[in-house]
Amino acid sequence: MSLFSWLLPRKKPSLNPAQQQRLAQLTAPAGLNEHTLRAQRWVVVDLETSGLDLNRDQVLSIGAMVIEDGAIDLGQAFERTLLRTDNPLSPSVLLHGLGPSAIAAGCDPVDALLDFMAFVGDSPLLAFHAPFDQHMLGRALKDSLGYRLQHPFMDVAALAPMLCPQVNVREAGLDYWIKHFNLQVEDRHNASADALATAELALILFSRLRAQGIDSPHALQQRLNQWQRRKQVHSF
Amino acid sequence: MLQNIHGTMQFLQRFPPFNQMENAHLAFLVEQCQLRFYGPGESIIRPADGPVEHFYIVKQGRVVGERTHLGRDVAETTFEITAGECFPLAALLGERATRTEHRAAEDTFCLQLNKAAFIKLFALSEEFRDFALRGVSSLLDKVNQQVQQKAVETLGTQYSLNTRLGELAMRHPVTCSPHTALREAVRLMHEQQVGSIVIVNEDKAPLGIFTLRDLRHVVADGIHDFDQAIDAHMTSEPFYLSPDHSAFDAAIAMTERHIAHVCLVKEQRLCGVVSERDLFSLQRVDLVHLARTIRHAPRLDTLINLRGEIGQLVERMLAHGASSTQITHIITLLNDHTVCRVIELVLAERGDPGVPFTWLCFGSEGRREQTLHTDQDNGILFEAKDATQAAEIRQRLLPIAQHINTHLAACGFTLCKGNIMAGNPDLCLSHAEWARRFAAFIREATPENLLGSSIYFDLRVVWGDEQGCQQLRRGILQQVADNRLFQRMMADNALRHRPPVGRFREFVLERKGGDKATLDLKVQGLTPFVDGARLLALAHGVEAINTLERLRQLIPLGVIEPLDGAAYEEAYHFIQQTRMQQHQLQTRQNRPYSNRVDPDNLNQLDRRILREALRQAQRLQSSLALRYQL
Numbered sequence: 001m002s003l004f005s006w007l008l009p010r011k012k013p014s015l016n017p018a019q020q021q022r023l024a025q026l027t028a029p030a031g032l033n034e035h036t037l038r039a040q041r042w043v044v045v046d047l048e049t050s051g052l053d054l055n056r057d058q059v060l061s062i063g064a065m066v067i068e069d070g071a072i073d074l075g076q077a078f079e080r081t082l083l084r085t086d087n088p089l090s091p092s093v094l095l096h097g098l099g100p101s102a103i104a105a106g107c108d109p110v111d112a113l114l115d116f117m118a119f120v121g122d123s124p125l126l127a128f129h130a131p132f133d134q135h136m137l138g139r140a141l142k143d144s145l146g147y148r149l150q151h152p153f154m155d156v157a158a159l160a161p162m163l164c165p166q167v168n169v170r171e172a173g174l175d176y177w178i179k180h181f182n183l184q185v186e187d188r189h190n191a192s193a194d195a196l197a198t199a200e201l202a203l204i205l206f207s208r209l210r211a212q213g214i215d216s217p218h219a220l221q222q223r224l225n226q227w228q229r230r231k232q233v234h235s236f
Numbered sequence: 237m238l239q240n241i242h243g244t245m246q247f248l249q250r251f252p253p254f255n256q257m258e259n260a261h262l263a264f265l266v267e268q269c270q271l272r273f274y275g276p277g278e279s280i281i282r283p284a285d286g287p288v289e290h291f292y293i294v295k296q297g298r299v300v301g302e303r304t305h306l307g308r309d310v311a312e313t314t315f316e317i318t319a320g321e322c323f324p325l326a327a328l329l330g331e332r333a334t335r336t337e338h339r340a341a342e343d344t345f346c347l348q349l350n351k352a353a354f355i356k357l358f359a360l361s362e363e364f365r366d367f368a369l370r371g372v373s374s375l376l377d378k379v380n381q382q383v384q385q386k387a388v389e390t391l392g393t394q395y396s397l398n399t400r401l402g403e404l405a406m407r408h409p410v411t412c413s414p415h416t417a418l419r420e421a422v423r424l425m426h427e428q429q430v431g432s433i434v435i436v437n438e439d440k441a442p443l444g445i446f447t448l449r450d451l452r453h454v455v456a457d458g459i460h461d462f463d464q465a466i467d468a469h470m471t472s473e474p475f476y477l478s479p480d481h482s483a484f485d486a487a488i489a490m491t492e493r494h495i496a497h498v499c500l501v502k503e504q505r506l507c508g509v510v511s512e513r514d515l516f517s518l519q520r521v522d523l524v525h526l527a528r529t530i531r532h533a534p535r536l537d538t539l540i541n542l543r544g545e546i547g548q549l550v551e552r553m554l555a556h557g558a559s560s561t562q563i564t565h566i567i568t569l570l571n572d573h574t575v576c577r578v579i580e581l582v583l584a585e586r587g588d589p590g591v592p593f594t595w596l597c598f599g600s601e602g603r604r605e606q607t608l609h610t611d612q613d614n615g616i617l618f619e620a621k622d623a624t625q626a627a628e629i630r631q632r633l634l635p636i637a638q639h640i641n642t643h644l645a646a647c648g649f650t651l652c653k654g655n656i657m658a659g660n661p662d663l664c665l666s667h668a669e670w671a672r673r674f675a676a677f678i679r680e681a682t683p684e685n686l687l688g689s690s691i692y693f694d695l696r697v698v699w700g701d702e703q704g705c706q707q708l709r710r711g712i713l714q715q716v717a718d719n720r721l722f723q724r725m726m727a728d729n730a731l732r733h734r735p736p737v738g739r740f741r742e743f744v745l746e747r748k749g750g751d752k753a754t755l756d757l758k759v760q761g762l763t764p765f766v767d768g769a770r771l772l773a774l775a776h777g778v779e780a781i782n783t784l785e786r787l788r789q790l791i792p793l794g795v796i797e798p799l800d801g802a803a804y805e806e807a808y809h810f811i812q813q814t815r816m817q818q819h820q821l822q823t824r825q826n827r828p829y830s831n832r833v834d835p836d837n838l839n840q841l842d843r844r845i846l847r848e849a850l851r852q853a854q855r856l857q858s859s860l861a862l863r864y865q866l
Contacts, residue, residue, distance in 0.1 A: 065240065071270035071348065077238045181343060184296050186243035196240045203273035204343060211275065 013146050015110060022114045029151040030122035032217035037206050038070035040217045041123045043078075044156075044202060046194035047133050050084070054132075058084055059140045061106070062116050063191030065199040067126070070206070072199045078119045079192045081106035109144045117141070120151065124217065128174045128198045130155035154221065156198055156205070162227045163208045177201050241266050244347070247295065251320030253367035261361040268353035271295065274340035281324065282337045288327045291354040294319050297344025301336040315851055316341070316737075321844075325368050328354065401486055402479030404515070405500055405508030411436045414443055414467035418454070421446060421466045432497045432509055435470050440505040444470030447497055476501040479508065484562055486510050491527040491569055530573040536581060536643055539574060543648040546570050547608055551820060560812035561784065568604040571649075575614075576699045578643045582636060589632045593618040594700030595640075598656065602694035603766070604782050605812075607819060609829045611650040612641060613691060615663035617670060617704050626666040633664055656691065667704050671711055678715045681725040690729065690767065693774060694781050709779060716774040723775050727864035730767035731857050735850040736760050743835050743847065757818070758831040761811040761846075764853040765804060768860055772796070784808060800855070807852035810845055814838075 015023065033040055045064040051057035064078040083106040106112070127133040130153040138149040160177050161167060169176060178185055178197055181204055185197045214220055244266045248254035254262055274280055280299060281288060292299075299317040315336075317323055327334040328351065349357070358365050410428045412421050414435050425433050425448075435444040446466055454469055476499035477485055486498045490512055500508035512524050526545055533539045546567070553563055579595060599613040600606050616637055620626035638659035645651045658664055665673065674692065677685045693712055697705045716722060736744045736755045745753030755761070766783050773779075773786040776795050780786045784805055791801045815831060822829055835843050860866070 063239070069270070071272040074241060074244060074269045074271060074347075075267045077240050079238050079240075182296070184247065186246060190239060192239035193243060196243070200271070200273070200345065203271075203345075204275075207273055207275040207278070 013110070013144055015145070019110055019114060022118070023145055023147060026114075026117050026147070027122045029124065032124055032152060032221050034216050034218045036215050037210065037217060037220070040067075041121075042067040042126050042202070043120045043123045044126045044195050044199040045133055045137070046127060046191045046198060047136055048191045049136055052132075054135050054139075057136070058082075059109075059136050060084060061191045062112065062137075063193070063195040064116070064119065065192075065195045066123075067199055067202060070203075072196070072203065076119075077192065078116060080112040080115060082109040082112050083107055084109070109140070113141055113144050113147075117147070122151075124152045124154060126154050126156055126198065126202050128156045128194070128201070130157070152221075154224070156202055158224060158228060159205050159220075160201065162224060163205050163212075174198065174201075237263065244269070244295075248293070248320070253363045254320075256363040257361050258363075261357065261364065264360065265349060265353070265357055265364075266347075268357075269293075269347040269349050272346050272348050274344045274346065276340060276342050278340045280338040280340060280346065281334050283333050283335060286333050287331055288324055288334055289351050291322065291328055291349040291351070292324070292338075293322050293347040293349075295345040295347050297346075298341040299323065299338050299344060299346070300341045301338055303336050316847075329368060399483045400479060401477060401481050401483060401498075401500055401510050402508065404483060404486075405479070405510050409434050409499075409506055409509045411440075411506065412466065413437075414470075415465045417463045418466050418469060419462035422451060422462070430509075431511060431513075433466075434474070434499055434506055434509060435466060436506055442474055442476060442499050442501060442506045443467070444472045445474035445497060445499065445509075446470045449496070474499050476506075478502055483510075483515055487515055487524060488565065488569070490515075490524040491566075494528065494531070496524070527570060527573050530570060530577055533577055533581075536578070536646065539577060539581075539647050542574075547823070550608060551823075560809055560816050563816060564605050564607065564812070567606050567608060567610075568601070571601065571606060571610070572698050574647055575644065575649075578647060579640055579699050582639050582643060586636055586639060589636055591618055591629050591632060592701065593633055594702075594704055595658065595698045596695050596705060597698050598695050599691045600694075601698075602696040602781055604696075605766075607816060608823075609650075609819070612644055612652045613656045614641075614658045614698075615656070615665070615695075616658040617700075617708070618664075618666055619704065620666035620668070626669060629666070630661060630664050634659060634661060637664055667708070670708055674708065674712050675715060678712070678719055678722045681722050686725055686729045689726065690770065693770065696781055713774060713777050713779065717777055723771065724864045724866070726767075726771045726774075727860045728866055730764065730771055730860055731866060733759050733763045733767075734857070735764055735853040737847055737850045737854060743850075745835070754832040754834045756831050757811055757815040757833055761850060761853060762808065762815070764857055765808045768856045771860065800859075803852050804856055807849035810849045811853075814842070814846060 043064050043066055045062065047059050048061040048063075049057045049059055059082060061081040062078065066073050066076040068076070125134075134149070134153040141147040141149050157172075157174075161172065164180075167180065172180075174194065174197060177183075178201070181201065183197055183200050185193055209215070209220060214223055241263060245254075245259070245262050248262060248266070254265075257265075274297075280292065281290075294317050296319055301315040301317070301323075317338075323338060324334045324336075358368060410424055410430050410432070411434045412424060414437070416435075421433050425431070432445055432447040434442050435446065436442055444467060446469060450469055450471065474497075475489060475493060475495060477489065479500045479502055489498055490496060496512040498510045499506055500510060515524070526542065526549060530539065530542055533542065549570075550563055550567065553566065575595065575597075583589075594617040596602075596615045596617055597613060598615065601610065601613055616633055618626075618629055618633065620629055637657075641651065641657045641659040651657065656663060674689075677689045677692070695705060695709065743755060745755055765787075769783045769786040769790070772790050772795055776790060776793055778786055778789045778793070780789050787796060787801050787804055787808075790796045791798050796804070814833065818831075818833055819829055835846065838846060
């Protein structure tokens with residue numbers, strides 16, 4: 001591979017006609033509504049990637065749960081391992097636990113991503129450290145489908161400290177919050193289980209929000225933006 | 237299967253009934269579930285919501301049930317539900333609103349299943365259906381089964397006292413007609429190597445039984461004519477059970493009736509005979525033999541030595557999976573035999589006083605609820621024309637009674653600290669004196685009298701004529717039924733010992749001295765049932781004395797709902813079983829007997845069930861409070 005290959009025009013992803021049709025049918029994001037939190041459908045996502053490099057590492061698996069009608073619907077779960085033939089064994093295999101055999105048994109990334117976007121529909125997404133998932137997913141969608149991800153993401157990792165100001169931990173991770181709320185998680189570091197843990201965390205936070213009188217996704221987004229701005233000001 | 241479905245299933249499989257359900261059914265349940273969060277104090281379902289639309293399983297956290305009573309503003313916590321437990325079964329099955337507001341007591345996650353899916357699951361899974369229909373009570377059953385299974389495993393035997401008699405009577409019974417010659421019958425017994433022959437009519441209905449013991453009588457009586465028909469020498473109308481009765485029933489019958497053979501009869505036809513030997517080869521539980529040895533003990537020393545054997549017998553029976561009810565029954569039986577024998581021995585030693593008397597027992601002995609460590613609560617009843625004659629008879633009986641008390645003490649019946657013993661002149665009374673005393677209890681409800689009534693009104697005859705005691709009991713029932721004030725005082729008394737389950741914690745424990753916090757299984761667990769059952773029985777003319785028997789008889793009278801009755805019975809049973817297992821453990825470790833238990837030492841399931849059992853005691857108390865407006 002040449003040193004300047006990134007300057008060359010990006011290779012167009014090759015989709016078969018059926019896949020192209022599915023791509024065309026994907027719905028555009030609806031944006032955050034101004035109804036109640038309960039009326040909003042959310043997709044809570046967690047990705048396992050080959051590493052933490054935003055430009056080089058790849059999405060290996062996607063786990064997602066749905067919050068609808070104010071509850072996690074266990075009947076609507078999404079779980080795919082992506083087939084990555086070109087992925088060398090990296091140290092992060094220890095973390096995500098997806099060995100080469102599991103990845104080799106995965107499904108075509110194009111189909112997996114189409115399935116996922118169909119699953120998401122027009123709903124906003126929730127994730128823990130959302131900017132990372134948003135970026136990795138966006139890049140995967142662009143590379144594999146030529147699709148531009150425009151769905152809004154909300155970061156549970158930012159929401160949690162906003163609603164629990166008494167917690168004085170810088171950069172508290174998902175593990176910290178799981179412990180803080182005494183959540184029972186069966187099998188951590190697997191995209192599905194982490195998505196479920198994140199979803200449970202989100203339900204607790206939504207409940208705290210309602211107690212503070214914030215009861216619409218739109219108001220939530222505003223409040224979060226405000227809080228983050230103020231935090232940045234404080235840190236100067 | 238999806239990871240999170242699988243994970244949730246694994247979580248549920250730690251709890252009954254989910255651990256018994258088929259995987260496919262459990263997966264169906266989980267896939268239909270929504271996981272909901274409730275913050276502290278948040279209401280989950282309310283009576284005002286109308287007919288219940290969902291079934292809930294607590295995944296994490298704690299749910300409390302709150303009931304507000306008219307005229308009170310503070311809601312009463314009626315129950316607590318924690319991880320793995322479900323609600324509201326009764327309302328869902330009854331297609332009605334819940335009667336209790338369910339609130340989250342802390343951060344709580346519940347799995348919520350909609351009614352349609354619940355109904356489908358109800359139809360699909362037998363285990364789930366069973367559980368839903370029987371609620372907590374099936375949980376209690378599970379534990380009892382576990383206890384027995386464990387005992388059976390350690391003993392390596394597949395038999396238990398609950399074995400059906402039909403399975404024990406392997407061979408065809410040896411029978412003959414009533415006209416068969418004695419010689420012919422004995423020849424048949426000899427050929428078949430059996431100890432008994434049953435005399436039957438043409439329809440195979442048993443008319444009598446002839447055993448080796450009867451043969452001994454025939455020979456001892458000097459009868460030479462062995463061509464006589466057997467019906468002149470048989471025991472007529474032999475005792476029988478159905479093949480569906482248990483080995484325990486047969487053992488009890490043999491002990492009570494001093495017989496060694498029990499006929500098995502189905503649809504009025506003889507279908508087998510179970511002998512003492514059949515039971516022994518099964519269990520080596522030498523119950524019948526022990527009872528007979530007690531009954532024929534020649535001297536006091538023999539009786540004292542036999543005491544140890546009773547302990548061993550109980551140990552073996554508990555190990556064989558006998559229930560607490562069976563064991564208290566057996567202990568009472570053997571104790572009764574011991575008391576009778578002591579009386580007979582004392583009479584033989586000191587000479588008959590020349591006046592008939594009846595030996596009474598009170599309290600737990602009266603209720604047939606004794607455990608191994610027990611003290612004496614007894615008295616004497618005799619007939620007298622007037623006060624002078626009564627005083628005269630008393631003087632004659634007292635030395636004998638005191639002698640019996642000392643002998644009983646030697647046999648392991650601890651002397652009563654409160655001096656409730658026949659040797660006390662206050663407890664050696666004529667019929668009229670007892671009747672007056674009992675009437676005073678009911679008329680003047682002082683604290684002492686109330687305490688007295690809780691002991692003396694559980695009276696029973698151990699030795700002597702039954703009739704006088706029967707009359708006394710009827711008198712009590714009549715007077716209590718007419719005296720609402722006394723009932724109310726008794727109800728108040730029955731509420732003294734509150735079961736140690738609290739609003740917010742699992743158990744409310746007492747800390748005694750520097751000891752770890754514990755609860756008293758007898759006072760805080762059993763006494764509420766005993767007191768409640770006594771009050772309701774006396775107030776409604778129920779003659780039974782045993783607590784479970786009282787509860788059972790109160791059901792057809794409509795005093796207790798059948799479902800409540802069953803729950804009370806199982807709860808009582810479980811607490812008693814826990815208590816006995818603890819006593820046995822203490823004996824094995826050479827520690828003194830104690831009724832105090834540390835819930836932390838119980839396994840998770842036992843702890844949960846103990847909590848639930850104590851809640852049943854609490855429910856019985858609240859029903860009394862409501863009934864008597866306390």
